[in-house]
Amino acid sequence: MAAVIRRATFTAALIGLLSSAAAAFVLSAHRWPQPSTTVYYGLLSDPYASAFASAAGEWTSRSVFQFNAQASAIGPCSASGPLGLGNGANFGTTTCDGTGFGDSDLAVTETVYDGNTGFLLAAAITFNTAQSWSVYDGPLQASIDFRRVALHELGHFLGLEHETNVPAIMNPDISDLDRLQDDDINGAAALYVPLGAATLVAPAETLVNTARPLYQWNAAPGSSWYRFYLHGTAGTVSDSWYSASNLGCGAGSGTCSLDPGFNLQDGIYSWWIMSWNYVKAGPWSTRSDFTVAAAVVGPGATTLSAPTGTATTPRPTFTWSAVAGSTWYQLWLASPSGAISQTWYRASDAGCASGTGMCQITPSRDLSNGSWSFAVETWSPAGSGSWSAPQVFVVSTPLLTPPATTLIAPLGLITTTSPTFQWNAIATSTWYQLYLSPPSGGPVATWYRASDVGCASGTGACSVNLPSPLSSGSYRFWVQTWNSNGAGPWSAPGNFNVP
Ligand SMILES: [Zn+2]
Structure with missing residues (x-):
């Protein structure tokens, strides 16, 4: 077992907190294998003993991490503990590794972790005897409030590092903050709440007409990063990591949206998402498949001209711009009731065989009053071309009785x-x-x-x-x-x- 010791020092240098929310809690990447541990404080006397127990209780009641605070007479250092750490807290003039305190140092938490698994093995909190200590709530006074320092050191004890970008007890400098902040609580959750799996939303089991689909999935709670894995018939297309905050799901909820910025060839694809945070890799999502059918082999798209707005005749003329090379056009027409008809017209029958000017056709039947929409697709012997953007129009004609027959x-x-x-x-x-x-x-x-x-x-x-x-x-x-x-x-x- 390779064991490694780390130390984190809490200082009395007073600087203002930055208000930027660009980054959040910082995790040490070392945590206890379970969301709880025992900490001993029996060598402290009141008011420090009760302040320490209160600080441990605040973590236990407000975060997912449970401190089993024991009043046993065990200090920070133990000759028999891993690298000399004994899981306790007390005042001292040196830390367990024998280092003295700097003038502005308030306390030091040392931790030892298994170099193979990364899990914490033991920890120790030493408060600098040379400081002037007391216990109080509210703005900082000339003496140091022991309770908020204990709160900070216990954050290191459970695996958090310093946070400088948002208000946090884990700021490296003591401040007027005397209780855990949201960022501290979220940090503990990131360390100890199991990651869920992302649920893929789109494209899923579908055909897409774009070479650059938007990938969407439901956020996995606690996941700050996602691994995007896209596989095509020729092998891996993409295997990339994305920060949740860049996907619009940084809060661990809502929908993550990814535009990876590249086009796909037509074909069949499968994709997966893995959730991740600083200390844990989450499970892979289930797989979703989709087919890309975006390649256009025929002519480009036409632009619709008429009808638009309100047509006052039941047989409005359909007009669109001719596209060079398009020898047929398909008219897609949706009625007010949603019924869809699709009709092919020769370019020559629409008066645009030359490939220039406008194509025109007049429907052979009256269109009922109401809102219609239509689109036109081009075609050439090479294959289907592009669809125009759809266009909506309204037929509004007087209600007519039929004419006489012969x-x-x-x-x-x-x-x-x-x-x-x-x-x-x-x-x-x-x-x-x-x-x-x-x-x-x-x-x-x-x-x-x-x-x-x-x-x-x-x-x-x-x-x-x-x-x-x-x-x-x-x-x-x-x-x-x-x-x-x-x-x-x-x-x-x-x-x-x-x-
Ligand atoms: Zn610290």
């Missing part, structure tokens, strides 16, 4: 008693009423859904056969359109004769 058949002299009734579909008509006036008897009116007469697409012909043959004679019929805004006009009449 009749196709039967008209004139026919040769069957079971003719097929046909008329031209109207894009905005969802129902049709067939009104048939026979040579004798009353007229017959029947409503048909567009989908039941084969013209739900709003284009082509609507067709229906009546359930029974017609008797001989002259007939006249009309068809009326309808949608949710109301009935449209009747068609012009059609006349036919059944043999």
Whole structure:
């Protein structure tokens, strides 16, 4: 066992505390193997004995570290202890290693640790007899408050080093502070609270369209650094350490975000995060996989022009800038209800086969009132190109009833008693009423859904056969359109004769 001794001196030099929060508690990298230890103070007499017990009790009650303070008559130094340290506290003129005090030295804590494991084996606190001591709270007086010095030395005893950047009992110079500060308590936690594992958030089990994804994970409590390990099909891509404060999760909570600053080739990747603080390496997170599909082999992105803002026609013209080399364009369109349609257009059909100027298409169906969004992707024989940025527009047209249809058949002299009734579909008509006036008897009116007469697409012909043959004679019929805004006009009449 290689044992190593360290010493830390608390001085009376009075300097102001710095207020910067750039750094926090400093850990010695040596700690007890468990979050507790015994300290002896029975050689002290009151008021110092009770002040020492009170200081040990403050660490025990306010931090995760437990001091088992014993009033046994054991001092700081012990011939039989590791390197002569006895785990006690007392006044003295020299420390256990025989060194005397400097004029401004108040106390010294010596520790001995196992050079192999780094764990502390023993410690000792010696208060400088030559100082003028008393016990009090509040601002420093001419004499030295023993209790706050004991509090500081016990911080060394459990493994903390000096802290100069934020208010702390562990500041190397005594001050008006007479109780443990948040930084002191956090330091003890960093030494003794087991580190948790980070939980990966993104990218996780997904496909990303960017070559430079942002890596995000939930902070592991107590972790001040993180090891980022990224593996691709060709091996390790990155194995780097990042400070939690640079990832936006320095407080040990919230989400850590990392932009490692490099692009990835398309492919499959796995990544892990290890938590870490100054004394402990935490567990690795579970693995997350993702696929990068970011390479663009086709043409670049187009820029959308119209529609934008509010369109007052149900068939607004879609306009975007032509991209050289793009022979097809895909229009992605999301309706107010979220329904998505994707339609490919030849550049020549959009009037932009030259690759310059603007491409234009007009939808073949009316767009309902509401908020729509669209985007356009380019394409060339080399492959898919880029998507444009999406654009939102609002369709706001008066609520219109459908226009009249025109009749196709039967008209004139026919040769069957079971003719097929046909008329031209109207894009905005969802129902049709067939009104048939026979040579004798009353007229017959029947409503048909567009989908039941084969013209739900709003284009082509609507067709229906009546359930029974017609008797001989002259007939006249009309068809009326309808949608949710109301009935449209009747068609012009059609006349036919059944043999
Ligand atoms: Zn110190």
